Amino acid sequence: MLIEFRDIHKAFGSKKILRGLSMGVGKKEVFFIIGTSGVGKSVTIKHLIGLLRIDEGEIHFDGKRIDNLSEKHFYPIRKRIGMVFQHATLFDSMSLRENVALPLRKHQGMRPNQALGKADELLERVHMQDFIHSAPAALSDGMRKRAAIARTLAMEPQIVLFDEPTTGLDPVNARRIDRLIRELSDELGVTSIVVSHDLTSIFSIADRISFIYQGKAYKSGTRQEFECCDDAIVRQFISGDSHGPLETPGF
């Protein structure tokens, strides 16, 4: 496995989010983490890049333990693992090409003009070549998400983490993002870990899926295994039925 979470525990104050989560992600997989809101899906992936720290357990990446690294030692890991956030998180004071060029200058030490040239190429890859000089605020959510993906790809990461990439997008833009995620895996060999509730995405592009419930990986398997799964809790999540054994925070 390229990534392994081993018996992860994480709490925020008295609220225990992860309670012994274990799962693994293979190379070049499109791996979906699913589960109800507030179950700890985004929290799980943020541990991989040191944005959050686990309370107990171990995280291994490419055979090395990374959960105990200092902020400084996470820098090389962050060059290999990129993340596309839920809200795109482009910097409003910069144009799209400047946003994409920023990590190239800071992480790779490229000169400004060289970084901007590479940024233009990356924006073309995500079909945003006509908007390189636009400010993020002038674009739609779908366009901003694509630009955010281009910025993440700037580091040529081995792994890309997607936090709810299709949330808030219309179906057409959502499927475009799905296609982009699949292309990254098929054409560039990128491993994608996707946090999502979007069942259309899940059942169209996932190689494997892990369903988090009550702080643990309740079920992991291929999308075919999930489609045929007869577990009442998994079935209720997939069907979206409001009645059933699935317990959700706040209900």
Add this chain to the structure above:
Amino acid sequence: MSLTTHIEALGSKAAGAGRAGSRLAIIAAKSMSGVFARDSPKGEVARQMYIVGNKSVLFIAITMGFLGMVMVIQSGGQINRVTGDLSQLGPQFLKLFIQEFAPTITALMLATRVGAGIAAEVGSMKVTEQIDALRLSGITPTSYLIAPRLIACLFMGFVLTVIAIVIAFSAGGVSAWGVFGLNPTVFFDSSMVRSYDIAIGSIKTICYSTAIPIISGYCGLEARGGSEGVGTATTSAVIGSSFAVLLLDFIISGIGLTIFGGGV
């Protein structure tokens, strides 16, 4: 609640305050080292100087103008009732403003206007995960966000304090002439100002201008949740910065009096 529960709650609060203090110290150290790292975007320091300086100057000018007039009228009235000798009104007014009022009142106004702005901007970046995105881009948020604001506050803090002194002294002189008929040549007398007064005023300005962006930036970086978290961070920044200004004023004035005898 039992005594044990009270002690546990107290201990928990003390531990929380200790953690917050250590995080603030780390952010302060990183922001100060970030001044030399030059990680901020091109032109950011100039942009922040404009926000801190140009956008605060009218607010400060009006406040200090009125404060200068009111102080002269009030103190002049008192002196008139006791001795009637207004010859020291201007020189003492200037001494007091250089050493105490101009740096402190200017800083309190900056804490309100600039501190709130810094906390709101950094806080909204925090809750929308832009700070995390910065970290992933290989950028230290303190160097990128707080350091340019720190430089701008340090520079413009001095400029605004000088402007505050000039306006308050001028407005005081005009009101002394208008209300008491005091000759401007008597009022506009700087003979009582010692280098000690200028040094204390300058030290206060440096300390206040350092504390405001660091405390406000810290509050922004600690923001949690959504818009409510940004609101809480903004309020905390104004309260924290204002409190820091008053505390620093007490400490610096106390040290000045203890060690140098108030420069007398």
